[in-house]
Amino acid sequence: MVQTSSRSLAAGKALESIYRAALDFVFPWTCHLCSCSDELSRRGTAGNFCADCQRRLAQDIPYSCGRCGAALGPYSSATHGCIHCRSKPIRFDSLTCLGMYNDALRKAVLSAKWSYSSAGTASLADLLFQFRHEELRNYDADLVIPVPQSWAVRLRRRFNPASVIAAVLATGLGVRADEHILRRRRMTRPQKRVSVQRRFDNQKNSFGVRDGHVVHGKRVLLVDDVVTTGATCSEAARTLKQHGVKSCRVAVLARVLDGR
Template sequence: MPVRAFFDLCLELFYPSRCHLCGEIAEVNSVICDACEDKIERIGDNRCDICGKRFEAQDIGSRLCGDCILHKPAFDCVRAFARYKEPMSEMVQRLKYKREFQFLDWMTNALLHVYQREYSGENFALIIPVPLHWRRLLWRGYNQALILAKPLSKKLGIRLAPDILVRTRHTSHQVGLSPAKRKENIKASFRVKNRNLVEGKKILLVDDIVTTGVTVDEAAKTLKKSGADRVCVLALART
């Protein structure tokens, strides 16, 4: 047995991997244990074909939700890995607000899984992370959407374009606002810096969480006004 392998075996024996959520013993080099992973409510085919919202009923006789039937959004589709419920919500919040990046590889693999299942037939020219306003970026120190988009871009071989779409207004936090207030809050808050780079292109927007969908809808609307052919969204979680 190689020395390094023997050392790793001893290390795992005396200091086994621990789940970063519950603290129980996890598989070697795993950040979460099987029990916590089993609690994550993945989103399968039982969801709206446009906005990706999970249907509560198993058989509703339609592939579109009421909101998308009444008001078709600017984006073409949203796909997410899981419901925004524990323990998925805790992982997202710890990445977003506590600078905890230990879940990043796991999250990248989760996004890849959704991409391969839902978007493998697409030919996206650009991956664009949903941007933060510079004031919020300065306060937080990083854009979690960009942190998720970087390894995804590298693994998929799709160009990452984090500077094309910019946030022009410092908006209030969306948490706690009604859908109508969220829509008003985010209205006209994006701008495309270079129209030539998006014109006629298929674009994949990446974000950590989609709640009501108004943020990614406004972003998609802005991109399409600048000539984007198709805008799809990939997120870790969906409410």
């Protein structure tokens, strides 16, 4: 009996590798960022990026602000936030990101966001988990919650990048992702069209919580694709905390530093 099941297991694995080889032949692998097809450089990398692109995307951030995640110089003061967040009423507690919104990460995030498939976003989320897993695990989240899109945005896009990233992080951390708890209560003006100073006001009371008892006393990892001023995530965190959330860390692919 044992012999039969080990034989069928081996046969299954052989079939799977034949299937994968056939798929690779019909749809050769290409890097999600530079479109090179250098299979060798892909080995040992996370997501679907070649080694060069992975280096450009997953940045080494030796010093960062504990409050907003901004990369800082070694002598910058960040005791009560940093130059990028000190004057802002941010309500989340800390932020983890793959990197600052530089040329490579910007290109990768935008092309993944507007793609027909969510595969590019999932690849970036894989990188985020691989390169920041220690920080994410140490936070010890009970629940992963993506920032929801408004219904108007949902009509235009095929998927919510925040939900895709949240699913990847939740699987890696072994906790539940829930995209139904947090919801948009009203339409807000697109943040890009509002001055940086008014973005916090623009988001006020824009979120609601379903089944508040589920989040009560929980440590939440709130997920979005990009954070600029932090106004959207801050309002989401404020709403969650009104419903008893104990702490809220934000996880994003990229932190934009020019949105002061």
